Amino acid sequence: MIARVVRTLAPLLIAAATGAAADQPDLRLPLDCVLGQTCYIEDYVDTDPGPGQRDYTCGIKSRDDHRGIDFMLLSFEAMATGVNVLAAAPGIVAATRDGMADTPVTAQTRETIEGQECGNAVRIDHGDGWQTLYCHMKQASLTVQKGDRVAAGDSLGQVGLSGLTNAPHVHLGVLKDGQIIDPFNPDNRNTCGATPDESMWDTALHYDPSGLFTAGFSTSVPEFDAVQTGSARVRTARSDQPLVLYGHVFYAQPGDQLTLTAQGPEGEIFSHDVILENPQAQLFRAFGRKSPDGGWPDGAYRGYVRLTRGDTVLAVRHADITVTR
Template sequence: MTRHAIIAALAATALGTGIPAARAEFRLGLPVACAIGEECFVQQWPDMDAGPGASDPFCGMAAYDGHDGLDIRVRSMADVAQGVAVVAPAAGTVKGFRDAMPDRLIGPTRQSRDSVKGVECGNGVVIDNGDGWETQVCHLRRGSIRVKTGDRVEAGAVLGQIGASGAAEFPHVHLSVRRDGEKIDPASGRTVGAGCSSGPAFAGTLFDPAAVAALSKGSTAVLGLGLAAAPVDYARLVVEGGPPTPPAGGNAAIVWAWVNNLSKGDTLAFRMTAPDGTPFYEGSSPPVDSSKAAYSAFAGRKRPLAPGVWTVSVDVVRSGETVVSESRRIDVKG
């Protein structure tokens, strides 16, 4: 072997980096057919911290200890009922599937986890993508899977729908990537647990350019924003979605927001402008005491909700800077 060939061989193995050889030959698209940041949202990435802590591939907090894949969620079980397609992230042959588990959200308790022990993936599909690569999608909606073992699928082919089967605390699809049995972070192409990187985002990624563009919107997003006449129950949001806009009247006018992936110390800054254009409310929630995978808050005044078009907004403020902002104009009927 020539000197140049030896150098090339060593470079291909990426020794000591946690990066598998020849990753450039394998590319992934999104595992969903929905608009990231609008219809569906990045909830969690693989945990790149090898210890008891947790860090996403970008040294952020969108991960939990031991998590090995990418979670893309819809807001609530109401969205599951509408049917959101899960697609093959890369071409390959279906290696196996399961499609009979019910869609039901589990709680964070040990008893809830034990109820799906051994079948945490729920309904899912495993695809052999060749050259030792394997992809798996989990938590699909019962009865939605369209493929069977042995089927050849192309990238983008519909596999099923987002659901809440198995160990799902919120409706989502979980994408796992493996090469020769080793778990790989698709954002960086590195072994899960190999450490995060604060360098350029998606350096070494397995994702194709279109997927990178969609996923680059960030992990913190406003899932819902609206008006209410009473405090909003967080537990109902993930089941029913946001409450309908109330009619004019009542005893209170409240703005509410539902946000994912907050960092410790983040605050939500609310504003309400009445139909006549006058400021009605402006204030902030208390700083969150720890990182929150999902969080809701509300604010307002004990005054009847006036008819007309209201403007409401929320800013996610982190270390004094706004990282996410959203506003809505809402027509309140008299």
């Protein structure tokens, strides 16, 4: 879902993460949300120096060469309402970019954002070589400009869908002298995991290994190998075909809940909860409806798959499909 940010607002030297100095800033949440309630972390800094990926716990919640932390909203509706991106630490605005449309990237549009993968963005200088970068902000929402002094928690603009992304979130990059730093493991300790007091966060942010690989629509209940390879996903359907939404889960725990919902041009078409009694390392669940009499209305349909544990949201994925006659 979320691709890596390759280039920033200026020619920064994006090198492999190295040890951080003792003068590191304390970071606050860069989003006006409550983790596990109105937002969640999907991807962490990739600590694998070669192909493949691993997060700071040696888990799989990263992407190859991912260079920041992705703080996700739960829905496009939340983005439309407006959620503020916040300065994670005090500093001076070093650069901004605005004017890019809030449009999900596709294979057809990928080349048009070459060199602007960060989208609409703000970069803040915190002194002593420390900077933070805030990517994928909403077009025309920026409230700061170069040279402005900001305090921790000040609004910089709103979460959007600009640049190399297809879901609303803010990508936070932390840099020291132009090099990417993992704020969960700033000293780059070669261990699986770091204690909370080793991180840069002023309040410890909980890590959970569970999540969702993907969600998708199909026109029948797919086979697991088709879900794993991506061949189960369809993007268009006839109005007389069933609409089936599936979610691909990893490392769930007994009692976790998967909620599958879908909406079309005339509103909700289904909402279904599944309790995962005996989950495996990987699994998928699917739910759908046959077409109504006369067929589904033509238009765009969106589904959400949400993984929760008690009252805590662990992950959300969305899927889109277009129905035509």
